[in-house]
Amino acid sequence: xxxxxxxxxxxxxxxxxxxxxxxxxxxxxxxxxxxxxxxxxxxxxxxxxxxxxxxxxxxxxxxxxxxxxxxxxxxxxxxxxxxxxxxxxxxxxxxxxxxxxxxxxxxxxxxxxxxxxxxxxxxxxxxxxxxxxxxxxxxxxxxxxxx
Numbered sequence: 001x002x003x004x005x006x007x008x009x010x011x012x013x014x015x016x017x018x019x020x021x022x023x024x025x026x027x028x029x030x031x032x033x034x035x036x037x038x039x040x041x042x043x044x045x046x047x048x049x050x051x052x053x054x055x056x057x058x059x060x061x062x063x064x065x066x067x068x069x070x071x072x073x074x075x076x077x078x079x080x081x082x083x084x085x086x087x088x089x090x091x092x093x094x095x096x097x098x099x100x101x102x103x104x105x106x107x108x109x110x111x112x113x114x115x116x117x118x119x120x121x122x123x124x125x126x127x128x129x130x131x132x133x134x135x136x137x138x139x140x141x142x143x144x145x146x147x
Contacts, residue, residue, distance in 0.1 A: 016088055019138030023083055023091060026131040027076030030102070033128070034073035041065035075102055079135075092139030095132050103129045 012020070037043065041062040075098035082091035107125045111117055 015138040015141050019088065019091070019135045020083055022131040022135040022138065023076075023079050023095070026095070026098075026128070026135060027080055029128055029131070030072045030076045030098075034069040034071075037065040037069040037072065071102060088139045092136045095136035095139065099129060099132045099136065103132065 010017075041064070042058075043065075075094065079091050079094045079098070082088070082094055103125050107122050110121050110125075114121055
């Protein structure tokens with residue numbers, strides 16, 4: 001009977017342990033930004049310079065915030081589930097998909113649709129991208145079978 005390894009078992013190769021830790025950091029960051037969108041739905045209006053001149057505009061901002069929150073929270077949940085089931089290569093692929101569909105698309109949207117966009121508006125996505133890239137690399141890097 002085999003015992004299931006814990007989330008941060010020391011028997012994992014170093015690159016897998018680094019991938020797990022950076023996945024946790026990435027998950028906390030993405031879930032945190034998802035909570036931010038729910039807690040401050042008016043931030044979406046401010047980002048796109050929508051004047052909340054009507055009740056409909058405020059409701060639209062709340063709906064937009066829910067979609068942004070779901071889009072930011074779901075990917076780390078899938079990554080953490082894959083890690084929990086010791087599917088590290090799958091977690092690496094989830095990180096790549098998250099990087100392209102959440103971070104890169106968000107950078108393109110900010111660069112294309114936010115009025116008076118500056119470099120800082122695009123660069124603010126880099127802290128979210130760094131742990132995702134590190135984790136994807138660690139999980140997808142081939143590990144040697146010999147110690």
